[in-house]
Amino acid sequence: EFCEALFGLRRRTGGEARLFGRPFAPAAPIEAIRAGLGMVPEDRKHAGLFLDSSVRDNVTVALRRAAGGGLLHRPAEDAAVARRFIEALGIATPSDAQAVGNLSGGNQQKVLLARWLMRGLKVIVLDEPTRGIDVGAKSEIFALIDRLAGEGLAVVMMTSEMPELLGLADRIHVMAGGRITASLDRADATQEAVLNAAIV
DSSP states (O other): OHHHHHTTSSOOOSOOOEETTEEOOOSSHHHHHHTTEEEEOSOHHHHTOOTTSBHHHHHHGGGOOEETTEEOOOHHHHHHHHHHHHHHHTOOOSOTTSBGGGSOHHHHHHHHHHHHHTTTOSEEEEESTTTTOOHHHHHHHHHHHHHHHHTTOEEEEEOOOHHHHHHHOSEEEEEETTEEEEEEEGGGOOHHHHHHHHTO
16 A cells, blocks of 8 residues: 555555655656656556566566557567666566566566666665565565665665565665554664564
8 A cells, every 4th residue: 555655556645755855746656657756566467567468568568658549669679678678687588579477476577677677767666576486586586676776776665574674675664553663774673673663
């Protein structure tokens, strides 16, 4: 719910969000996207990916523009962009024409990340980014998130996995009952501190 409110998918009932110091309250996802924010949903198969479509089309759908009631399609340009991001993110696929539904969960998650990164985002919101993927793929996703943050992308991650919290986050906000119960810097974040704040 918190992710959806940030992205304009859900009406906010209270509180205030600020993006780079300015009030931020998108009424719809398009407003969030125009402000430089993207979101990878928890349920990638039903809320993120077009499973029967190719890796290429899933990656480049963010480049499409409305044109005369349809979508402007540039196959050669799409293919070149897709290949660049497939290589940059290490997406394991036989080709960019492969149906994304045939990829592993970790590679599907990378496809979603690639889709947003090509838009030159300022902030990406990740909702349970390692849900339903194997241990090896989790390590790859962790390394990718860490790399993106190191390159200057602001990463807001929701997770219920303690190792992810303590291993990746520079700052942790604990939520319970719809409100923030603790804000911890990395140096002060311990499993005990997080759990104590979560059961307030």
